Amino acid sequence: MGSELSKQDLYEGVKSLVDHTANHIHLPQHKLFTLFSIGFQYLLFNSTKVPGAYIIRIEDSLLADKLCKKAKDQTTRKFLQSLMLPRKLKYGKSIFYLDYFHIGTWNLTKDIPRDKIKGALIVKNTTTRPMNEQVIEEEETDVLMQNLPKDYFLSSLTDFVPRTITIAFDESFDELEKLEFPFIKKDVEKTISGVTLGNDVSWDKID
Structure with missing residues (x-):
């Protein structure tokens, strides 16, 4: 699971989204996993101020399972674990829904009155899955997805949801405004003869 996100960084992240x-x-x-904790905690906070329906749209169930285990605060992990099976959970006066990028999973969210949906968190994976998994998924989704616009998983929400937070590394979306948190530092990498070394390598010990 790794280290937890500090309460101060979590607070500052949520406050940046609020402001x-x-x-x-x-x-x-x-x-x-850090960004998911921040985005999710923002959604929880906002749901207490603006009650309604909130959608969490994750790329696929494999990523959702990872987020359950590796999100950087315990509250987020426990909430998502509780949400995974029914994919619908009441929180205070609001209701949270979970679906995935594939429109076949939108059975719970497609019929929610649009004026009831107050926010959404969209989460795209930072890694590319093995080719064999991609081929299987492409075969399964071809009929439903082939005629949809690019990034429909996102535009189908931004078209009418008043507030959306999208987590997507190394992606660009013209209609979204980027926000970066100063406490998240870029990984420092150094290269020797084409081999990239991470932060945990001590350069002083290399001959």
């Missing part, structure tokens, strides 16, 4: 004036925000940094 931001854009309706549709893109979190482009590489720390997926």
